[in-house]
Amino acid sequence: MSRKTVYGIFDDEEVLLNSVKEIKSNNIDIKEVYTPFPVHGLDKALGLKETRMAIAAFVYGCLGITFAGLMIYNIMIIDWPMNIGGKPNFTFYHNVPSFVPVMFECTVLFAAHLMSITYLIKCGLFPGAKSENPDPRTTDDKFLIEFELEGSTKKVKDLLSKTGASEINEK
């Protein structure tokens, strides 16, 4: 039996959301949904696992603050203590208020950049990556549900047209 790909295209995100719920309740697997913008509640309807990006961000932030702390400790205390306005310059502990801005900025820098990079890697968006989007209209105003099915596609098509798909294509 050959694998067939079915696309259901929708004009409205609420219709899409109801359709996804209906399809899920019929125990049919959805391969992917393409939307021009994030649709609230779609991740729940699709039963996606909760993202672990927040944990990653926390780890990156911790990494950033540690890096900044060690860096400034090395620069300002060990390597070359500088007398700035008579501030204590032989102990980290006494001089810590002046290091807080650096540590804060490094936390933000690490969290933001590493998170973006993680996101790009997870999505497979390397330089020169090809678009996997089956229909360019989903970057404009259409919503698309993609199925990969074996055997009859009739049931899925019926469900799609019943729940208000504006267009149904098969490849």
Add this chain to the structure above:
Amino acid sequence: MFTITKNARNLSFGLMIIGVIALILGFVNDAHSAWPSLLFNTYFFLGISVFAVFFIALQYVAEASWSIVLKRIPEAIISFLPISGIIMLIIMITAVMHFGGNHIYHWMEDGIMDPNSENYDKIIAGKEAFLDTTFFLIRSVIYILGWVYFGRKLKQLSLNEDKHGGLENYNKGFRTSAWFMVFFAITSSIASWDWIMSIDTHWFSTLFGWYVFSEWAVIGFVSILLITLYLKRLGYLESVNESHIHDLGKYIFAFSLVWTYMWFSQFMLIWYANIPEEVAYFYDRLELENYKFLFWFRVAINFLFPIILLMSRDAKRNNTRLIFVCIVILIGHWLNAYLLVAPGTLKEYGHIGFTEIGMGLGFFGLFIYVVFNALTKAPLETKNHPFLDESKHLHT
């Protein structure tokens, strides 16, 4: 409709009795330290109630829809504004008259701006144009009257909307809120200079207004959230779902960080520059034995509790944890209010005792009584607001 439970009523009366006892004992024993204690408690609760006006105005000008189902709560908190405002005005008037041993403001002392007097202080005399007692009182009256006027008007428009419907009240509310924003931006800043910053007359900080505002924001959001959770526990406010609580939790988290940011910006620059006239402010707070511990303690709890316990999404949806953090930072900001007032007025003689805590509890009782009474006067469920349906379906 909300009805006050017997327990809440008894609790509020009990707390008010403690407050009255603390007030009387405080003034009989030591009026000099009772006035600053009354001032910082008034400042604290005035902040909560004026922030409620700001909250409603903010929702209007941002055309925000999420908060509509819980807008009766800030509207009820507004009803505490006239009371705390009047107490504040009483403190200001007695301070100008030096009535009842009220010597909170050093710059109001006799002869301090007179070159021939032995009390003459050149730096304070240089600020005479702004620190003039008549002008000072006029300003105080303007803030209070303005805030009460806008608060009442926004509340009235919201009640009219329930009765008559239509977009007219909403549009009026939008315009009123825009004017309030401008008015509040100026007055909240100047009020904080007048009432709090002028205690340490020689010292000044250019971000003091924002520092005070961020504190009002934290305690304002905390009060709104605590009352919402309380009402939900009693079975009211069915349309308030987890997402609304989550949003309020986010605000508390964010503004706790804003507060810490403001506090640190003020502290770090002064610590680093080390200019004597600026450092004097922190010298009182850091070197005097009676404030040293509180100074670091309040920063630690106001920063660490929200950032550690409220960071994750699940934590902001966990009511028990939210209540715990809210109560901790409410106490933390109360201590901060104490530290704003006490070191400048009482120097090494200030301490947190029965007068301070008793007055705080008394204010708390009065606050509960007034706000819960206001909640009984209007139906908790709003209707006819153009964004009401959107608010009911909030999911984040």
